[in-house]
Amino acid sequence: MYKIIEDVFTLKRLIRDESKLLPEYVPQSLPHREEHLRRLAEIFKIVIETRGETFQKAMLTGETGTGKTAVAKRFGQSVIDYATHKGLKLKYIHINCHKDRTLFLITRKIVQEICPDLPKRGFSPFELLAMIHDYLNSHTMHAVITLDEADFLIPRSGEDFIYDLIRLTDEKLNEPQRISIILISRKINVLYELDKSTVSALLHNTIRFEPYTSIQLRDILNARITETFYPGAVSEEAIELISDMVSAPYESGHRGDARYALGLLWKAAKIAERLNAIRVLPEHVRMARAEGTVSIEDIQNLQLHEKLILLSVAKVLRKKQTAYITMGEVEDEYMQLCALWSQDPRKHTQVYTYIQNLKNIGVINTKISGSGYRGKTTLIGLVDAPAEVVEKELIKIITNEVNKQITRGEHLDKY
Numbered sequence: 001m002y003k004i005i006e007d008v009f010t011l012k013r014l015i016r017d018e019s020k021l022l023p024e025y026v027p028q029s030l031p032h033r034e035e036h037l038r039r040l041a042e043i044f045k046i047v048i049e050t051r052g053e054t055f056q057k058a059m060l061t062g063e064t065g066t067g068k069t070a071v072a073k074r075f076g077q078s079v080i081d082y083a084t085h086k087g088l089k090l091k092y093i094h095i096n097c098h099k100d101r102t103l104f105l106i107t108r109k110i111v112q113e114i115c116p117d118l119p120k121r122g123f124s125p126f127e128l129l130a131m132i133h134d135y136l137n138s139h140t141m142h143a144v145i146t147l148d149e150a151d152f153l154i155p156r157s158g159e160d161f162i163y164d165l166i167r168l169t170d171e172k173l174n175e176p177q178r179i180s181i182i183l184i185s186r187k188i189n190v191l192y193e194l195d196k197s198t199v200s201a202l203l204h205n206t207i208r209f210e211p212y213t214s215i216q217l218r219d220i221l222n223a224r225i226t227e228t229f230y231p232g233a234v235s236e237e238a239i240e241l242i243s244d245m246v247s248a249p250y251e252s253g254h255r256g257d258a259r260y261a262l263g264l265l266w267k268a269a270k271i272a273e274r275l276n277a278i279r280v281l282p283e284h285v286r287m288a289r290a291e292g293t294v295s296i297e298d299i300q301n302l303q304l305h306e307k308l309i310l311l312s313v314a315k316v317l318r319k320k321q322t323a324y325i326t327m328g329e330v331e332d333e334y335m336q337l338c339a340l341w342s343q344d345p346r347k348h349t350q351v352y353t354y355i356q357n358l359k360n361i362g363v364i365n366t367k368i369s370g371s372g373y374r375g376k377t378t379l380i381g382l383v384d385a386p387a388e389v390v391e392k393e394l395i396k397i398i399t400n401e402v403n404k405q406i407t408r409g410e411h412l413d414k415y
């Protein structure tokens with residue numbers, strides 16, 4: 001008896017494996033998306049049947065958090081496994097057009113994944129694409145390229161990347177066609193920019209993702225809880241409350257959004273742990289919701305210097321244990337961090353713009369100093385997560401990003 005009581009009283013941790021709550025984690029099973037996966041497989045059947053000599057185009061569309069990215073990635077993994085099993089060389093490349101914002105970065109990423117030995121310098125993206133295609137041909141390979149968050153690409157780029165990809169396949173009409181495309185976009189109007197034949201091909205192969213219902217969200221949460229939490233760590237009522245909240249008609253911004261539901265769960269669990277609770281309860285969910293959530297994904301999508309500035313904010317806040325810090329303190333810390341990671345610090349005005357951007361996406365809040373400060377200065381605080389959590393997460397993300405820069409030799413020649 002004493003043991004049970006002691007166990008309960010000393011148990012602080014509810015989350016067993018936090019990595020499985022991170023946005024990049026794609027769970028093995030995706031409840032209520034089996035049909036979508038099946039449909040994708042049907043579309044791509046021909047690619048496998050022709051041993052990678054025919055291409056397909058597909059489009060996934062639907063509101064935020066409805067599983068588009070997860071389904072594409074899970075499909076990519078499974079189709080590689082299947083192709084390998086059948087002795088077919090197939091590559092799956094998932095590109096986030098929000099993160100890799102230019103045509104140049106995107107083509108370079110494709111080269112990196114398919115044929116890293118190819119020279120990258122001195123070629124236009126279109127020339128590079130042609131080289132990739134030739135490479136695939138001479139190696140009898142097929143590539144499925146997912147352009148995720150294509151909303152960011154098409155209206156912005158001026159140059160039409162998808163059009164280039166398609167033009168390439170048109171030009172090689174009598175040759176095997178070795179590049180398939182999966183386009184992911186929240187809104188279907190992304191298509192207005194494309195030419196008619198592409199639109200009709202894509203519309204024909206469009207898979208729609210509807211917002212999740214309360215019952216579906218409950219299944220998704222339950223599946224993730226089994227993978228992530230200790231048994232019994234989340235109460236049934238908490239799960240029910242999250243599912244109901246996120247699927248409610250008044251929930252305008254996030255209705256049926258699994259990412260938001262999982263974010264609430266993560267946050268509620270953090271609050272419960274902080275309060276030494278033995279289980280996540282509805283009250284923790286309500287507190288989580290009241291605080292609002294900024295997802296790790298939002299943070300990952302920031303530019304490197306925005307991340308460095310956010311890290312500076314988190315670090316100084318944690319060290320000082322105050323609610324707000326000054327712009328000057330942030331800039332001092334930012335300079336040091338830039339030196340640490342061998343990055344050129346941005347000028348004051350640019351830093352200020354980044355701060356405004358961080359404020360706009362809701363990670364930090366700012367106000368103008370009142371009494372207790374000399375002159376007027378901008379004060380900065382963290383809106384959402386505890387400074388320590390943000391700090392740890394950012395160190396991981398930035399280290400990763402800078403390491404990638406170094407392996408690409410980018411820090412030496414900034415273009």
Ligand SMILES: Nc1ncnc2c1ncn2[C@@H]1O[C@H](COP(=O)(O)OP(=O)(O)OP(=O)(O)O)[C@@H](O)[C@H]1O
Binds near residue numbers: 029030062186
């Ligand atoms: N059916 C599901 N089962 C398990 N987890 C899911 C399911 N659908 C979505 N998720 C999870 O919810 C989060 C959001 O899903 P995903 O990133 O696929 O959404 P999305 O449709 O791509 O949204 P956005 O348009 O904002 O990019 C991810 O963490 C994903 O793993």
Ligand SMILES: [Mg+2]
Binds near residue numbers: 148
């Ligand atoms: Mg997505």
